Amino acid sequence: MSLSLVNIDKTVAREIHLKNINFSFESGSRNVLLGRTLSGKTSLLRIMAGIDRPTKGRVLLDGKDVTRLSVRKRSVAMVYQQFINYPSFTVYKNIASPLKIAGYKKSEIDRCVRETAEMLHIEDLLDRLPADLSGGQQQRTAIARALVKDTDLLLLDEPLVNLDYKLREELRVELQQVFKKRKAIVVYTTTEPSEALMMGGNITVIDEGRVLQTGPTPDVYRSPKTFKVAEIFSDPPINCINGKIRDNTACLGHNIEFPIKDRLTALPDGNYKFGIRSHHFSLLQKDKNDTEIRTRVKLSEISGSETFIHVTYDDLPLVVREAGITPLRIGDLISIYVNPDNLFIYDEQENLVAAPQMVSN
Amino acid sequence: MARIVLDKIAHSYDSNPDETSEYALKWIHSIFENEGAYALLGPSGCGKTTLLNLISGLLTPSKGRVLYDAADVTDLPPEKRNIAQVFQFPVLYDTMSVYDNLAFPLRNRGVPAGKVSTRVHEIAEILDLSLVLKKKAAGLTADAKQKVSLGRGLVRNDVAAILFDEPLTVIDPQLKWYLRQKIKLIHEELKLTLIYVTHDQVEALTFAEKVAVMHEGEIVQTGTPKELFENPEHTFVGYFIGSPGMNFLPCTLDGTVAHVDGTDIMLDHKISELGRKARGKLELGIRPMYLQLCSGSTNDGVPVQIQAVEDLGSYNIVTVMLAGKPIRVRQEEGLPIPSDKARLVFPPQWIRLYADGRLVKSKEVENGKVGK
Numbered sequence: 001m002s003l004s005l006v007n008i009d010k011t012v013a014r015e016i017h018l019k020n021i022n023f024s025f026e027s028g029s030r031n032v033l034l035g036r037t038l039s040g041k042t043s044l045l046r047i048m049a050g051i052d053r054p055t056k057g058r059v060l061l062d063g064k065d066v067t068r069l070s071v072r073k074r075s076v077a078m079v080y081q082q083f084i085n086y087p088s089f090t091v092y093k094n095i096a097s098p099l100k101i102a103g104y105k106k107s108e109i110d111r112c113v114r115e116t117a118e119m120l121h122i123e124d125l126l127d128r129l130p131a132d133l134s135g136g137q138q139q140r141t142a143i144a145r146a147l148v149k150d151t152d153l154l155l156l157d158e159p160l161v162n163l164d165y166k167l168r169e170e171l172r173v174e175l176q177q178v179f180k181k182r183k184a185i186v187v188y189t190t191t192e193p194s195e196a197l198m199m200g201g202n203i204t205v206i207d208e209g210r211v212l213q214t215g216p217t218p219d220v221y222r223s224p225k226t227f228k229v230a231e232i233f234s235d236p237p238i239n240c241i242n243g244k245i246r247d248n249t250a251c252l253g254h255n256i257e258f259p260i261k262d263r264l265t266a267l268p269d270g271n272y273k274f275g276i277r278s279h280h281f282s283l284l285q286k287d288k289n290d291t292e293i294r295t296r297v298k299l300s301e302i303s304g305s306e307t308f309i310h311v312t313y314d315d316l317p318l319v320v321r322e323a324g325i326t327p328l329r330i331g332d333l334i335s336i337y338v339n340p341d342n343l344f345i346y347d348e349q350e351n352l353v354a355a356p357q358m359v360s361n
Numbered sequence: 362m363a364r365i366v367l368d369k370i371a372h373s374y375d376s377n378p379d380e381t382s383e384y385a386l387k388w389i390h391s392i393f394e395n396e397g398a399y400a401l402l403g404p405s406g407c408g409k410t411t412l413l414n415l416i417s418g419l420l421t422p423s424k425g426r427v428l429y430d431a432a433d434v435t436d437l438p439p440e441k442r443n444i445a446q447v448f449q450f451p452v453l454y455d456t457m458s459v460y461d462n463l464a465f466p467l468r469n470r471g472v473p474a475g476k477v478s479t480r481v482h483e484i485a486e487i488l489d490l491s492l493v494l495k496k497k498a499a500g501l502t503a504d505a506k507q508k509v510s511l512g513r514g515l516v517r518n519d520v521a522a523i524l525f526d527e528p529l530t531v532i533d534p535q536l537k538w539y540l541r542q543k544i545k546l547i548h549e550e551l552k553l554t555l556i557y558v559t560h561d562q563v564e565a566l567t568f569a570e571k572v573a574v575m576h577e578g579e580i581v582q583t584g585t586p587k588e589l590f591e592n593p594e595h596t597f598v599g600y601f602i603g604s605p606g607m608n609f610l611p612c613t614l615d616g617t618v619a620h621v622d623g624t625d626i627m628l629d630h631k632i633s634e635l636g637r638k639a640r641g642k643l644e645l646g647i648r649p650m651y652l653q654l655c656s657g658s659t660n661d662g663v664p665v666q667i668q669a670v671e672d673l674g675s676y677n678i679v680t681v682m683l684a685g686k687p688i689r690v691r692q693e694e695g696l697p698i699p700s701d702k703a704r705l706v707f708p709p710q711w712i713r714l715y716a717d718g719r720l721v722k723s724k725e726v727e728n729g730k731v732g733k
Binding site: 036037134135163164165166167191192193194198200218221231234235236237277279298299301302303304305308310321323325330 | 404405406503533534535538539541542545546549560561562563566567568585586587589590600601602603604605606648650671672673674675693694
């Protein structure tokens with residue numbers, strides 16, 4: 001079973017919410033939509049569900065055009081950011097409601113409700129009302145209600161964003177287990193790069209209503225096609241130093257130089273943007289090819305097991321993620337090192353021309 | 362700036378609480394030193410906002426006193442306590458310009474125009490609001506509004522303390538990252554007492570010098586990020602701090618060996634001695650990043666079965682099964698992962714023992730004589 005969006009546009013009062021959206025999802029697939037707030041994620045989900053109609057384009061389910069089909073006639077379930085449950089129904093009745101509306105037999109309803117509740121660890125809460133539940137429990141109830149009918153399409157719009165950090169961590173793991181057991185096409189939106197990486201599956205990076213890149217999550221992470229994708233799919237933010245390549249030498253900033261070798265020699269001379277992930281910087285020179293950059297410490301943030309060091313190179317802010325605890329004084333001059341193999345290189349059109357190669361084990 | 366003392370505080374939302382009532386805060390006795398940056402960290406419902414509201418004066422405690430320097434402010438409302446607050450959602454005057462919004466707390470207290478201008482520009486510069494000072498607040502994005510709200514909280518430098526209640530909750534990750542830095546920079550430059558409530562450990566640990574971890578109405582441990590990470594005093598702290606949290610394995614002791622359901626794990630001498638004297642259900646705790654995975658062909662460590670590998674960009678989480686329990690190992694990017702059969706090494710210096718949930722440690726450490 002497949003879901004395809006073909007040439008979808010959505011314009012509201014002359015504002016472009018979505019432009020030229022094209023992609024296809026297969027059944028059993030886990031698809032993450034990553035984008036900033038107001039990038040179009042929710043608009044897209046609503047069109048997939050049938051709650052909104054696109055201004056242009058078609059939605060195909062298994063090749064059949066369902067663009068004009070109302071949401072009630074589609075096999076879709078949706079989970080929202082705000083835990084939406086019927087306040088006067090017990091957890092049991094909440095979960096049972098889609099089945100009741102669909103006319104299932106009572107015994108079948110009972111079986112499905114209990115099975116789904118157990119999957120989400122809320123089987124002991126079936127008699128409670130939503131107001132008596134914690135945030136996490138309310139959201140689990142909403143998710144159970146979305147799952148109970150085993151629909152073709154399961155859409156989750158930042159479902160964990162209103163929950164605690166730790167609860168989010170736990171529910172993410174639970175959700176992955178839940179998705180594995182289902183044949184539904186799962187589409188999950190988030191603004192958080194780390195959440196996208198944790199959910200795995202396939203990712204679609206969206207910005208200002210347009211799809212920037214789509215593919216298996218780790219692949220897109222390791223090869224962000226444009227600099228914008230690298231920016232959106234980074235936490236901490238990706239570092240960027242402008243520079244040029246000339247006569248087999250790379251010159252970054254005003255005094256960072258290193259020879260161009262191996263696969264990079266194929267790059268033509270010109271101006272480039274060099275991207276470096278914060279954990280690829282180091283305070284120690286680990287390899288003779290590491291390039292040194294002299295910087296000034298602006299701030300040191302210790303997060304228990306690692307330190308984020310904010311430095312400036314000229315006036316350019318850079319972030320270094322160093323394992324362990326490294327307290328540094330503001331104003332200190334320090335050297336940071338990066339292996340040129342770890343650079344993401346973007347041409348003047350901000351397209352990726354070189355990415356760090358992963359050494360296979 | 363003030364030194365804030367919470368003197369034997371307890372709080373119940375019942376109007377006339379007695380011993381049987383439900384207490385949101387069970388017993389808090391805490392000191393927030395002048396010019397310190399503190400975080401109150403804990404899950405929803407742990408009491409952190411209640412605690413912040415007691416510090417600010419939005420709530421009066423059922424029991425105990427609140428002291429600012431030596432003065433008892435328990436019965437004083439917020440406006441008399443000379444504090445500034447920043448909330449989860451922007452609090453601003455939509456019809457006023459950004460400049461006027463930032464200037465308001467100063468003008469309200471009769472600060473002369475020259476000083477107001479200097480201070481507003483200083484804060485606007487730090488928060489990158491200099492270019493929008495003339496814009497009306499109503500026209501700004503949600504993120505920018507929250508920055509202005511933050512600025513309003515920071516603009517007075519004569520306050521006793523600035524209190525933040527989950528101020529970055531509605532902000533996108535990229536901006537969150539940047540704003541966190543700004544708040545910390547402000548603390549470094551302006552030396553204000555800051556108390557920050559959050560459920561997000563990354564925010565708490567990167568921002569604060571000392572973090573109070575809260576659970577069910579109590580402060581379970583107060584410490585530096587390093588102390589909380591390396592020596593969590595309660596299994597809750599081990600679980601709550603760290604992503605993923607600490608691994609716990611029920612065990613029994615036999616000399617310098619911990620028995621975990623048929624597997625033996627070597628402990629160091631000191632820990633096993635302390636463990637011998639401990640009473641209660643014993644658990645071995647170790648953080649995912651301290652565990653080491655090696656190939657099955659070595660003799661180090663204990664044999665485990667690899668269940669799952671998650672690629673999280675800059676690191677991997679490998680889940681292995683040991684004694685029927687899933688154990689998580691956090692490995693930096695690029696380190697080899699054995700396929701299928703592997704061995705797991707528990708470096709003894711990173712193993713912690715817990716008895717009935719409490720860290721097993723020496724009496725000297727407990728009495729603060731050693732290791733602080």
